Amino acid sequence: MRAIKMTVAAALSAASLTLVAAPALANDAETCAVAPVKLRTLAASAQPEAARKAERNIALGEALCDARNRSEAAKKFNLAAKSLGTELAAVMTTQASASVQ
Template sequence: MVAPALAADTTSCASAPGVLRQAAATADAAKADKALRLVAVGEKLCAAGGRGEAAKKFTAAARALDTDLATIPANAPSAQ
């Protein structure tokens, strides 16, 4: 059985980068740059199996954009 936190982290690795990139596209350039750097680090952590740490980076990226992952539309295209 997969723990709920682990399942949430898996979803974050699958969807958060695309959602955050879409939000960054309409943000202030400085905020978008910081957020995109955090997203890139989060993606590398996901690839290395560090899903919990990646989730923290995605949350920080959302904060850099003055938002929360929960408030960003979930239908944003994810990065491939």
């Protein structure tokens, strides 16, 4: 009985992770188009070491986008965002302050 409960719990966890990841996969094309610009804007005001790491991952992400490997590109963009002290999801959801006001 315990094994069945554990199996059901694992299946539910996997299903919920799939639902969470599905929108991220659908937005990979948008990520390739928008993330480099937004990340470079953040990197311009970051510490030099963090900006260097971010720029390296942004360039790798762009190369992966060009090679049509958008899921790996998103990972590189996320690494760039983390080196800048944020998450890629937060970078992608932020709007320009002029459009908010």
